Amino acid sequence: MLEDKNPQRTPLGELGEFGLIRHLTKDIPLYNDTELGVGDDAAIVKKRDEQTLISTDMLVEGVHFDLSYMPLTHLGYKAAMVNLSDIYAMNGKATQLLVSIAVSNRFPVEAVEEIYKGLRHACERFQVDLVGGDTTSSTSGLILSLTVIGSAPEEKIARRSGAQPSDLIVVSGDLGGAYMGLQILEREKAVFIDNPDVQPDLQGNEYVLERQLKPEARQDIIAMLEKLEVTPTSMIDISDGLSSELLHICESSKKGCRLFEEKIPIDPQVYDLCEEFNLNTTTVALNGGEDYELLFTIKLEDFEKIKGNPNMSVVGHITEDENRYLVTRDDVAIELTAQGWNPLQEEEGEDE
Amino acid sequence: MLEDKNPQRTPLGELGEFGLIRHLTKDIPLYNDTELGVGDDAAIVKKRDEQTLISTDMLVEGVHFDLSYMPLTHLGYKAAMVNLSDIYAMNGKATQLLVSIAVSNRFPVEAVEEIYKGLRHACERFQVDLVGGDTTSSTSGLILSLTVIGSAPEEKIARRSGAQPSDLIVVSGDLGGAYMGLQILEREKAVFIDNPDVQPDLQGNEYVLERQLKPEARQDIIAMLEKLEVTPTSMIDISDGLSSELLHICESSKKGCRLFEEKIPIDPQVYDLCEEFNLNTTTVALNGGEDYELLFTIKLEDFEKIKGNPNMSVVGHITEDENRYLVTRDDVAIELTAQGWNPLQEEEGEDE
Numbered sequence: 001m002l003e004d005k006n007p008q009r010t011p012l013g014e015l016g017e018f019g020l021i022r023h024l025t026k027d028i029p030l031y032n033d034t035e036l037g038v039g040d041d042a043a044i045v046k047k048r049d050e051q052t053l054i055s056t057d058m059l060v061e062g063v064h065f066d067l068s069y070m071p072l073t074h075l076g077y078k079a080a081m082v083n084l085s086d087i088y089a090m091n092g093k094a095t096q097l098l099v100s101i102a103v104s105n106r107f108p109v110e111a112v113e114e115i116y117k118g119l120r121h122a123c124e125r126f127q128v129d130l131v132g133g134d135t136t137s138s139t140s141g142l143i144l145s146l147t148v149i150g151s152a153p154e155e156k157i158a159r160r161s162g163a164q165p166s167d168l169i170v171v172s173g174d175l176g177g178a179y180m181g182l183q184i185l186e187r188e189k190a191v192f193i194d195n196p197d198v199q200p201d202l203q204g205n206e207y208v209l210e211r212q213l214k215p216e217a218r219q220d221i222i223a224m225l226e227k228l229e230v231t232p233t234s235m236i237d238i239s240d241g242l243s244s245e246l247l248h249i250c251e252s253s254k255k256g257c258r259l260f261e262e263k264i265p266i267d268p269q270v271y272d273l274c275e276e277f278n279l280n281t282t283t284v285a286l287n288g289g290e291d292y293e294l295l296f297t298i299k300l301e302d303f304e305k306i307k308g309n310p311n312m313s314v315v316g317h318i319t320e321d322e323n324r325y326l327v328t329r330d331d332v333a334i335e336l337t338a339q340g341w342n343p344l345q346e347e348e349g350e351d352e
Numbered sequence: 353m354l355e356d357k358n359p360q361r362t363p364l365g366e367l368g369e370f371g372l373i374r375h376l377t378k379d380i381p382l383y384n385d386t387e388l389g390v391g392d393d394a395a396i397v398k399k400r401d402e403q404t405l406i407s408t409d410m411l412v413e414g415v416h417f418d419l420s421y422m423p424l425t426h427l428g429y430k431a432a433m434v435n436l437s438d439i440y441a442m443n444g445k446a447t448q449l450l451v452s453i454a455v456s457n458r459f460p461v462e463a464v465e466e467i468y469k470g471l472r473h474a475c476e477r478f479q480v481d482l483v484g485g486d487t488t489s490s491t492s493g494l495i496l497s498l499t500v501i502g503s504a505p506e507e508k509i510a511r512r513s514g515a516q517p518s519d520l521i522v523v524s525g526d527l528g529g530a531y532m533g534l535q536i537l538e539r540e541k542a543v544f545i546d547n548p549d550v551q552p553d554l555q556g557n558e559y560v561l562e563r564q565l566k567p568e569a570r571q572d573i574i575a576m577l578e579k580l581e582v583t584p585t586s587m588i589d590i591s592d593g594l595s596s597e598l599l600h601i602c603e604s605s606k607k608g609c610r611l612f613e614e615k616i617p618i619d620p621q622v623y624d625l626c627e628e629f630n631l632n633t634t635t636v637a638l639n640g641g642e643d644y645e646l647l648f649t650i651k652l653e654d655f656e657k658i659k660g661n662p663n664m665s666v667v668g669h670i671t672e673d674e675n676r677y678l679v680t681r682d683d684v685a686i687e688l689t690a691q692g693w694n695p696l697q698e699e700e701g702e703d704e
Contacts, residue, residue, distance in 0.1 A: 040512050041441035042407035055394035056484060056499055058452040062491035089393035100410040100497050139414035145452050145497035147408055160392050
């Protein structure tokens with residue numbers, strides 16, 4: 001439904017692998033400690049006085065995104081966000097990005113340019129150096145594989161394993177929006193497939209659509225925490241849903257938790273849409289995923305520093321025992337389980 | 353033709369993404385300055401007193417490999433070699449590896465285990481830390497995306513751009529073997545498709561088959577150069593063929609070259625097979641690719657240090673002007689051109 005009306009279609013083979021990479025990475029600005037970017041066998045990063053962080057993520061067409069409603073520029077931007085988010089989740093600074101793209105020959109050069117437009121926009125906005133990558137053809141579908149390099153001083157790094165009893169559990173922003181955005185896109189796609197003359201009805205749902213199509217990695221939260229002089233005792237980014245991520249922290253830290261349903265931050269638009277789609281808001285927030293908010297724990301004594309901050313919500317606390325509870329609105333403690341999302345499972349109801 | 357007779361087939365979805373990664377990366381040994389490997393949002397590398405090198409490469413089924421003759425363990429090993437080779441080509445030490453794999457649901461867990469067996473074998477042999485990755489499903493085909501981290505002291509790094517006039521051009525090992533290995537595999541595959549009862553005739557061609565199926569990144573050459581106290585003025589690994597790589601060095605260094613046909617190191621088995629396949633040996637060595645040997649330039653005064661070394665052949669020298677010549681056996685200088693290999697071009701004669 002978001003068809004590219006651009007008539008220019010340069011076949012990929014015309015430029016060749018090196019020509020294409022040169023073309024895509026021309027005049028790429030460097031913001032960080034990169035000594036040599038694209039153009040050699042490897043990129044070179046200067047000696048640094050901090051630890052280096054490395055993370056990688058792969059996005060596969062038909063599994064992680066659907067090009068029928070995901071514009072390529074947004075896809076490039078989102079792929080960068082998914083990766084940068086992993087560095088912020090260590091309380092680090094993202095410094096370099098490497099991008100590998102496999103595209104089928106049905107894609108023209110202009111399509112790859114669109115993806116790079118999104119990637120470059122992300123790199124500019126988050127001051128990250130695009131230092132390398134690989135572009136190749138695929139027998140079918142589009143695959144993006146990104147690796148992000150970051151840095152952080154040893155004492156600032158927030159691992160998943162550092163949560164301590166009585167630490168407060170904090171979540172940035174609000175949850176469930178990206179999932180509800182996906183529900184709307186899926187619904188409108190179904191309507192469009194039934195009747196291509198019907199225009200998609202996306203009006204009034206801009207917030208959740210943006211959460212799905214153009215998520216923002218929470219670099220601002222990392223900067224805020226630094227300013228507030230709060231070092232999280234543990235941290236993770238919310239890609240698979242609050243419950244799955246909180247369980248990861250509990251497992252890595254060998255602790256328990258009490259998560260309070262009424263404290264989970266949810267946008268009013270998500271409430272309304274859950275009603276419209278007949279979904280339980282808490283379930284959506286717990287298992288929705290793709291919000292790319294940060295989930296972290298802080299020492300109790302740091303509470304005063306974040307109290308009243310509109311970007312952070314205290315949603316519970318860590319316990320010594322290894323019980324992981326969700327405390328419902330009517331004060332019943334039930335076991336927290338992760339439905340999450342399994343990209344290796346065949347989707348139900350999907351035709352093969 | 354190399355069918356897996358193993359009857360055990362655990363569906364991928366059964367373990368889930370986290371379960372599978374945990375299963376595959378259990379008890380992975382660390383040899384280098386890794387502070388934290390698999391299991392958090394990012395891996396952590398300790399502060400280091402050297403530059404950091406980063407490179408990434410993607411291998412796509414049907415484009416870079418054919419599972420009908422590439423066993424999965426070999427594929428994992430080769431994927432590692434392709435990546436490590438990029439770090440050695442900077443005269444660096446490979447230290448960490450990240451691996452992302454997209455597999456279709458037709459693959460059982462055991463297939464991914466085979467790939468990891470090859471990867472782990474490579475990591476053990478080359479003393480590299482497997483510190484992260486991503487495993488996901490794909491709508492079709494198998495894709496491997498690897499990122500390798502390395503290190504090198506500033507003054508040792510060999511870029512493509514450092515070649516100077518009168519520098520000697522040196523190549524490690526011998527060339528064309530991997531390409532001839534591929535020719536044999538393609539021939540036997542065609543025979544097999546015509547008549548599945550005919551057993552593949554691979555006897556006597558072990559050397560070139562191993563060059564194709566189990567290439568070795570030349571870490572030993574880097575160690576040898578260090579021992580000989582030779583720092584290459586420029587270096588690149590030969591993935592696309594000698595001519596393509598030499599042209600890269602000339603372009604990056606803004607210099608010319610004279611490459612002597614008679615000096616190009618070629619194994620006797622490659623000579624014999626070229627005759628059998630009616631191919632020109634020099635063309636095969638110049639454009640064959642996938643040998644993963646190192647091509648580098650050294651100062652003229654370092655010649656004595658490598659003279660007579662059976663692992664290195666001087667094949668020409670760098671010139672001030674920007675003319676790139678191949679000097680043939682009958683002493684005619686012809687322009688050096690790269691046919692190389694373009695993974696973005698649709699293959700000729702290939703059915704879609």
